[in-house]
Amino acid sequence: MAKPELKHSATQARLAGLTLPAGGWSEPARRDALSRLIAMGLPQRRDEYWKYTRPDALVDPATPFAAVLTSDEIPLFDHVDRLQIVFVDGVFDADASDDLALQGVVIERLAETAKSEIHWAKAVYGTLEARGQKPVERPFAAMNTAFATDGVVIHVTGKPSKPINLIYRHRSESSDAILHHVIRVDTGAEATILENGPAAARFNKCTEIDVADGGVLHHVRAQGRDHERRAVTHMFARLGEESVFKSFTLTVNGMLTRNECVIELTGDNAVTHVAGACVGDGDFHHDDTVFITHDAVNCESRQVFKKVLRNGATGVFQGKILVQPGAQKTDGYQISQSLLLDEDSQFLAKPELEIYADDVACSHGSTSGAIDEDAMFYLRSRGVPESTATDLLTLAFLAESVDEIENKALADDILARLQGWLARRR
Amino acid sequence: MLEIKNLHVKLEEEEKQILKGVDLMIEAGKVHAIMGPNGSGKSTLSYVLSGRGGYEVTEGSATMEGVDLLELEPEERAAAGLFLAFQYPVEIPGVGNMTFLRTAVNAQRKARGQEEMSAAEFLKVVRERAKSLKIDADMLKRPVNVGFSGGEKKRNEILQMAMLEPKMCILDETDSGLDVDAMKLVADGVNALRDIGRGFLVITHYQRLLDHIQPDVVHIMADGRIVKSGGPELALEVEHNGYADILSEVA
Numbered sequence: 001m002a003k004p005e006l007k008h009s010a011t012q013a014r015l016a017g018l019t020l021p022a023g024g025w026s027e028p029a030r031r032d033a034l035s036r037l038i039a040m041g042l043p044q045r046r047d048e049y050w051k052y053t054r055p056d057a058l059v060d061p062a063t064p065f066a067a068v069l070t071s072d073e074i075p076l077f078d079h080v081d082r083l084q085i086v087f088v089d090g091v092f093d094a095d096a097s098d099d100l101a102l103q104g105v106v107i108e109r110l111a112e113t114a115k116s117e118i119h120w121a122k123a124v125y126g127t128l129e130a131r132g133q134k135p136v137e138r139p140f141a142a143m144n145t146a147f148a149t150d151g152v153v154i155h156v157t158g159k160p161s162k163p164i165n166l167i168y169r170h171r172s173e174s175s176d177a178i179l180h181h182v183i184r185v186d187t188g189a190e191a192t193i194l195e196n197g198p199a200a201a202r203f204n205k206c207t208e209i210d211v212a213d214g215g216v217l218h219h220v221r222a223q224g225r226d227h228e229r230r231a232v233t234h235m236f237a238r239l240g241e242e243s244v245f246k247s248f249t250l251t252v253n254g255m256l257t258r259n260e261c262v263i264e265l266t267g268d269n270a271v272t273h274v275a276g277a278c279v280g281d282g283d284f285h286h287d288d289t290v291f292i293t294h295d296a297v298n299c300e301s302r303q304v305f306k307k308v309l310r311n312g313a314t315g316v317f318q319g320k321i322l323v324q325p326g327a328q329k330t331d332g333y334q335i336s337q338s339l340l341l342d343e344d345s346q347f348l349a350k351p352e353l354e355i356y357a358d359d360v361a362c363s364h365g366s367t368s369g370a371i372d373e374d375a376m377f378y379l380r381s382r383g384v385p386e387s388t389a390t391d392l393l394t395l396a397f398l399a400e401s402v403d404e405i406e407n408k409a410l411a412d413d414i415l416a417r418l419q420g421w422l423a424r425r426r
Numbered sequence: 427m428l429e430i431k432n433l434h435v436k437l438e439e440e441e442k443q444i445l446k447g448v449d450l451m452i453e454a455g456k457v458h459a460i461m462g463p464n465g466s467g468k469s470t471l472s473y474v475l476s477g478r479g480g481y482e483v484t485e486g487s488a489t490m491e492g493v494d495l496l497e498l499e500p501e502e503r504a505a506a507g508l509f510l511a512f513q514y515p516v517e518i519p520g521v522g523n524m525t526f527l528r529t530a531v532n533a534q535r536k537a538r539g540q541e542e543m544s545a546a547e548f549l550k551v552v553r554e555r556a557k558s559l560k561i562d563a564d565m566l567k568r569p570v571n572v573g574f575s576g577g578e579k580k581r582n583e584i585l586q587m588a589m590l591e592p593k594m595c596i597l598d599e600t601d602s603g604l605d606v607d608a609m610k611l612v613a614d615g616v617n618a619l620r621d622i623g624r625g626f627l628v629i630t631h632y633q634r635l636l637d638h639i640q641p642d643v644v645h646i647m648a649d650g651r652i653v654k655s656g657g658p659e660l661a662l663e664v665e666h667n668g669y670a671d672i673l674s675e676v677a
């Protein structure tokens with residue numbers, strides 16, 4: 001079989017138009033990532049880890065066309081007091097962004113820092129991504145480390161008074177953006193990162209998150225409503241002792257969205273929660289791939305993923321909890337559920353547990369079902385029209401994952417938005 | 427108010443005939459009671475009237491104020507003024523009781539071309555009616571019926587009825603599971619709504635409820651038919667002698 005050659009040539013074709021940014025502290029990491037990538041090759045349909053999601057549009061040398069979403073709606077988080085960092089088609093926009101100075105945090109543009117040879121981010125950039133390549137390969141992340149053209153490095157040293165909001169804007173129908181962010185949370189420091197907005201026609205984003213002992217990071221992100229995007233995102237997080245990392249993602253629309261989340265609990269008593277709510281309609285494909293490694297004692301991990309699918313939409317969940325030898329008292333929980341609003345839609349789930357310690361409590365569950373007919377009739381018998389009843393029940397279903405967001409105001413903002421979007425579709 | 431003629435109903439999925447020719451006429455202002463052995467078709471009748479799926483009407487008709495109920499969607503029947511207090515109220519996780527009530531009230535108002543109730547006005551009315559049914563603020567905040575005790579669920583049904591102010595109220599075993607005091611509360615709730623413009627159909631197994639809600643007519647349902655009708659004394663007869671006498675008498 002000529003498969004490896006095919007894979008190699010497809011990878012070469014994809015990389016042909018890209019140049020590896022040279023110079024500065026990141027260059028060695030980029031070169032390493034490139035050799036990792038060449039060794040792995042970009043994914044193809046037959047790859048086990050891409051069994052449910054076709055990577056073609058992400059590998060294609062030509063950028064797929066994506067219409068720019070025109071919308072008059074108020075952007076998410078608009079009423080939240082936050083520090084705004086704007087990227088237009090994957091390029092930092094200083095004019096649209098706020099002043100990056102904020103007490104308790106040092107924010108720099110990746111491209112700016114790269115001019116120097118020495119930087120704290122050097123210890124993280126590409127490092128967490130490289131660690132996350134085992135036991136499963138994540139070639140798009142290596143590609144990102146090698147070729148990222150922009151991004152921010154955020155050093156949380158204290159407790160900044162407001163969230164840092166990474167805002168993406170899509171202006172060009174053929175933009176192909178590769179962004180790489182690095183976040184380091186110091187011992188005892190705490191911050192909230194928000195992300196929203198359509199980023200580009202094709203988007204490859206990688207975020208490396210290093211949370212030191214006792215550090216806390218909250219992350220709330222919204223993807224959508226740009227429908228024609230093809231996006232692959234990675235989050236690599238490493239958690240120290242007694243640290244906390246909680247991440248929530250809302251995904252609405254999108255022809256292809258693959259969100260990989262790779263978390264390593266390396267310090268005792270660390271806590272991580274990852275949650276996602278997704279609304280898919282029509283030619284929609286959304287994939288949540290999560291890999292959580294417990295490598296310390298008494299850590300907690302929790303995954304709550306909910307998808308509402310209709311009109312032939314596809315939802316994928318691949319979630320794994322790996323408990324390493326010695327990671328006793330692990331508390332691992334995972335639930336993935338889909339609400340299928342018609343028979344054309346499908347949910348593909350692959351929950352996995354791999355446990356090498358004996359004193360652990362791990363559970364996982366996955367369900368897929370239609371709207372509860374009894375609840376539907378009950379609502380309708382009270383005079384609630386079928387469409388409104390569907391929205392109410394759908395929102396109730398999704399709310400269980402939105403509830404994972406600790407900040408009530410942010411959760412309410414997400415819920416209100418979902419309500420609007422659910423109503424809008426008909 | 428409600429007129430049921432020769433109603434025949436079978437299950438949609440299987441060849442099982444449940445209602446075999448029900449005739450019933452309830453005038454506005456009247457309270458009718460239906461008693462009958464388990465499985466005789468009482469709940470089926472209430473479901474078919476309110477539009478639940480899974481049943482097929484093979485013969486007969488059901489009209490409310492001259493409108494063919496069987497042609498309407500469940501929500502349209504509700505907006506037209508029909509209400510069913512469920513024998514087994516449904517739990518809806520994630521939907522707050524208050525949100526549910528307000529959505530229902532406003533949906534019906536909208537369907538009738540009335541203006542929606544303001545949030546403040548709604549809150550005032552709901553609090554007042556909940557109070558008289560001893561439903562506390564916590565129950566209003568919680569998801570619909572989730573974790574409610576059997577009696578709380580039944581009181582919650584009556585609260586919905588009080589908020590929706592329907593014209594034709596069907597109560598399916600609203601008394602079962604209620605303690606003596608709660609039964610009194612529920613009966614008071616029903617009696618408060620008794621009005622010349624409103625009809626009631628009360629399904630029950632026990633004469634006790636009928637002490638509190640005095641019926642005008644009592645019907646006995648058996649094997650998918652109304653087999654006997656009479657005054658309140660019929661309920662007493664059932665209470666004392668069971669159904670055997672009545673059933674053998676009509677057989």
Ligand SMILES: Nc1ncnc2c1ncn2[C@@H]1O[C@H](COP(=O)(O)OP(=O)(O)OP(=O)(O)O)[C@@H](O)[C@H]1O
Binds near residue numbers: 437464
């Ligand atoms: N969906 C269904 N599938 C199968 N059988 C059904 C269904 N619905 C009703 N039945 C049957 O129809 C008959 C009438 O049921 P129904 O619930 O109407 O009785 P009921 O008079 O309300 O009884 P109870 O006093 O116990 O509440 C029963 O034999 C019941 O098992």
Ligand SMILES: [Mg+2]
Binds near residue numbers: 469513599
């Ligand atoms: Mg019954």
